[in-house]
Amino acid sequence: MTTLPAVTTPRVAWGPADELGTDTETMDATDRLPVVALVGRPNVGKSTFIARVTGRYEEAANVPGTTVGTVRQQVRVGGRDAVVVDLPGAHSLTDQSDGLPPFWRLLLEARPDAVLVVIDAGDLAMHLPLVLACRDLGLPIVVAANLSDEADAHGIEIDIGRLSQLLAAPVHRTVGRRGTGVHAALADAIRAAERSRRVPRDDIRPMISIPPYPSELVRSVGSLAARLRAGDGAPELSPRLAGGVAEGIVRPIAAATLARAALLEPERWALAARWADQVERRDTVRDTLADRLGRVVTSPRLGLPLFVITTVGALWLTMIVGTELAALLSNAWSTAVSPLLIGVVETLLPVPVLSATVLWALDSGLLSMLAVGIPFVLTFYLVIAALEDSGYLASTAVLSDRVFNALGLPGRAAIPLLAATGCNVPAIYATRVLQSRRERLLASFLVSLTPCSAASAVVVAALAPYAGMPTALAAFGVIAVVAIAAGLGANAILPGRQSPLVLELPPLRLPIPRQVVAKAWHRFRSFVTTATPVMLGGSLVIGALYETGAIGPIEMALAPVSTGLLGLPPVAGIALVLAILRKELALQLLLILAIAEYGLAASSLATFMVPGQLFVFAVVTGLMVPCVATVGALAGEFGWRRAAIVSGATLATALGTGALMARLVGIA
Amino acid sequence: MSISESATQEWTVATVPRGTPVDIVAIGTEAADLLMVHGIRPGARLVVDSDAPFGGPCIVRVGRSRVAIDRRLANTIRVEFAVDDPGAATR
Numbered sequence: 001m002t003t004l005p006a007v008t009t010p011r012v013a014w015g016p017a018d019e020l021g022t023d024t025e026t027m028d029a030t031d032r033l034p035v036v037a038l039v040g041r042p043n044v045g046k047s048t049f050i051a052r053v054t055g056r057y058e059e060a061a062n063v064p065g066t067t068v069g070t071v072r073q074q075v076r077v078g079g080r081d082a083v084v085v086d087l088p089g090a091h092s093l094t095d096q097s098d099g100l101p102p103f104w105r106l107l108l109e110a111r112p113d114a115v116l117v118v119i120d121a122g123d124l125a126m127h128l129p130l131v132l133a134c135r136d137l138g139l140p141i142v143v144a145a146n147l148s149d150e151a152d153a154h155g156i157e158i159d160i161g162r163l164s165q166l167l168a169a170p171v172h173r174t175v176g177r178r179g180t181g182v183h184a185a186l187a188d189a190i191r192a193a194e195r196s197r198r199v200p201r202d203d204i205r206p207m208i209s210i211p212p213y214p215s216e217l218v219r220s221v222g223s224l225a226a227r228l229r230a231g232d233g234a235p236e237l238s239p240r241l242a243g244g245v246a247e248g249i250v251r252p253i254a255a256a257t258l259a260r261a262a263l264l265e266p267e268r269w270a271l272a273a274r275w276a277d278q279v280e281r282r283d284t285v286r287d288t289l290a291d292r293l294g295r296v297v298t299s300p301r302l303g304l305p306l307f308v309i310t311t312v313g314a315l316w317l318t319m320i321v322g323t324e325l326a327a328l329l330s331n332a333w334s335t336a337v338s339p340l341l342i343g344v345v346e347t348l349l350p351v352p353v354l355s356a357t358v359l360w361a362l363d364s365g366l367l368s369m370l371a372v373g374i375p376f377v378l379t380f381y382l383v384i385a386a387l388e389d390s391g392y393l394a395s396t397a398v399l400s401d402r403v404f405n406a407l408g409l410p411g412r413a414a415i416p417l418l419a420a421t422g423c424n425v426p427a428i429y430a431t432r433v434l435q436s437r438r439e440r441l442l443a444s445f446l447v448s449l450t451p452c453s454a455a456s457a458v459v460v461a462a463l464a465p466y467a468g469m470p471t472a473l474a475a476f477g478v479i480a481v482v483a484i485a486a487g488l489g490a491n492a493i494l495p496g497r498q499s500p501l502v503l504e505l506p507p508l509r510l511p512i513p514r515q516v517v518a519k520a521w522h523r524f525r526s527f528v529t530t531a532t533p534v535m536l537g538g539s540l541v542i543g544a545l546y547e548t549g550a551i552g553p554i555e556m557a558l559a560p561v562s563t564g565l566l567g568l569p570p571v572a573g574i575a576l577v578l579a580i581l582r583k584e585l586a587l588q589l590l591l592i593l594a595i596a597e598y599g600l601a602a603s604s605l606a607t608f609m610v611p612g613q614l615f616v617f618a619v620v621t622g623l624m625v626p627c628v629a630t631v632g633a634l635a636g637e638f639g640w641r642r643a644a645i646v647s648g649a650t651l652a653t654a655l656g657t658g659a660l661m662a663r664l665v666g667i668a
Numbered sequence: 669m670s671i672s673e674s675a676t677q678e679w680t681v682a683t684v685p686r687g688t689p690v691d692i693v694a695i696g697t698e699a700a701d702l703l704m705v706h707g708i709r710p711g712a713r714l715v716v717d718s719d720a721p722f723g724g725p726c727i728v729r730v731g732r733s734r735v736a737i738d739r740r741l742a743n744t745i746r747v748e749f750a751v752d753d754p755g756a757a758t759r
Contacts, residue, residue: 500738
């Protein structure tokens with residue numbers, strides 16, 4: 001079901017002063033391919049939709065671990081070339097998350113010639129306001145009434161022709177999952193884009209004489225646009241909007257509708273509700289299995305047990321699969337790659353100190369990426385992506401909201417904190433799901449205190465064999481209590497207040513395996529590119545310190561802290577410091593250094609540390625130090641000053657706890 | 669609390685009986701914009717579905733969407749019982 005597009009692109013006229021032709025867009029029409037921007041509310045299936053055309057599951061969505069921004073892709077549909085700009089899901093043009101420009105800026109910066117708005121065919125009242133807002137910007141629009149299959153399943157049918165008439169824009173019925181109507185919709189949008197770029201602005205005459213808003217509002221928007229076009233000052237424009245106009249990114253009519261958004265938006269919603277009534281035909285609205293399941297997972301009685309089962313299950317699955325994968329990869333490395341690497345390096349660098357140092361980086365550095373970083377992080381990403389695509393993750397955010405409120409965080413903070421148990425680096429990026437800088441900083445502090453899989457491995461390996469598994473669990477208990485207390489403290493200290501939760505619960509859907517894999521892979525790639533250089537560099541530094549014997553003086557300098565404060569042997573101090581570079585090496589380093597210092601008799605931790613010392617060592621390692629990669633991620637997200645504050649607070653918390661524990665167990 | 673009290677009682681999303689269609693009368697200014705983008709605006713109809721544990725957010729149904737709203741915000745959304753066409757409640 002497709003309606004033919006109007007011959008000329010329909011434009012909305014904002015009153016008599018509206019002269020679209022006076023906009024001077026100097027961009028070269030022949031040079032550039034037509035640009036179609038893809039806009040839609042979150043969870044409307046936009047990424048699935050575009051993947052049908054490009055065959056690539058890139059994501060631009062505002063979801064954990066992803067780069068929030070736009071993805072430009074060149075496509076060829078029906079023999080026409082165009083650039084499709086995929087934008088993150090948005091509820092309105094004025095949507096804004098921390099540290100990012102508002103949505104309208106992302107949209108207009110892409111300089112679209114047309115906008116393809118993807119909406120939910122079964123929920124027009126909710127989705128039409130965004131369509132109207134895009135149209136009000138003065139851009140040609142094409143609408144994809146997506147998720148038509150779900151609408152059918154709910155017994156909702158829409159009159160596409162009538163909707164198209166009301167919107168004065170082509171509307172296509174689509175099912176992104178199956179690809180139905182996707183190409184037709186995009187081809188139509190590309191045609192609209194080509195038209196809007198080919199036809200000089202002067203020739204575009206408004207098709208709809210009056211936008212369907214109250215005339216007073218239309219006049220006010222129209223006159224503001226006219227003033228802007230004439231170059232008159234408009235004090236009602238926000239600095240950002242005025243900047244956009246000055247840069248030529250925001251055309252006068254767009255600036256005027258954005259400036260009046262607070263007045264226009266209620267009208268759009270009211271109009272959407274009226275139009276939805278006219279266009280929708282529903283017999284009896286049916287509840288689907290997904291609807292009922294969706295209610296079960298948030299129900300007070302069943303929701304919590306399900307949440308606990310899912311969380312534990314996800315972590316358990318990550319551990320099981322990760323361990324298998326780690327064994328496989330490290331075996332392959334030490335049998336196939338390592339001997340070869342050692343041979344090559346020793347031949348090329350005949351100086352033993354040099355070759356040994358380089359091998360620290362290349363051999364053991366890469367091995368630890370393979371054995372610790374990759375298996376657990378990749379598995380975790382797969383599990384999270386599946387949960388996310390199923391729509392369940394949003395439910396967990398709602399269930400845990402009250403708990404996280406105590407820490408000054410919304411329930412969504414569960415996502416980065418879960419991720420942190422795998423690796424802190426992606427968890428820091430995942431704090432982007434939070435809205436304010438305050439929440440992100442608080443969450444990042446908790447993330448830094450959360451033992452990653454590498455630190456957890458150290459805690460278990462240091463305690464389980466020598467002091468028993470219950471002691472290891474007790475160490476985790478101490479870490480959890482301290483992290484929560486520190487979180488409470490940070491929430492009390494940090495000025496500002498938590499933003500209240502308003503979160504749409506997406507319907508539960510079966511995840512599409514290909515999309516899950518693509519999403520996990522996409523994030524994994526960015527993890528590998530961030531973490532690998534740090535891992536190599538850190539190993540190189542450790543290697544150099546160790547091989548040149550520079551470690552001795554450092555050890556002496558650290559003695560007041562390691563021995564005086566924490567009651568640990570001096571070697572343990574240096575192991576803790578080097579753990580900043582390679583966390584998972586804390587224990588191995590401790591052994592290696594101990595053997596170097598005390599001789600082969602020290603090949604077991606128990607020979608030079610009593611259980612109490614091991615306990616303190618484990619707790620401090622678990623809490624301490626964001627590793628170099630984490631500090632880097634913090635700096636990238638918040639700047640060096642805040643990264644230093646968060647790292648410092650983490651370090652202080654760890655040392656303070658260690659000192660307290662040392663006194664409690666009687667070793668200092 | 670019986671429905672017959674509704675004439676004298678001021679209901680909010682946080683207090684209104686669960687599962688009954690209600691119309692929004694007014695929304696506190698603080699979060700009006702935040703709620704508007706989810707279709708929660710004066711005049712709209714909604715059904716409060718359930719509550720998250722430990723006094724967590726209220727989960728409401730607006731049209732076909734479900735939205736979780738912080739309890740404090742939910743308390744600023746004044747509602748009254750819907751009187752007209754009961755079929756509209758499911759929207």
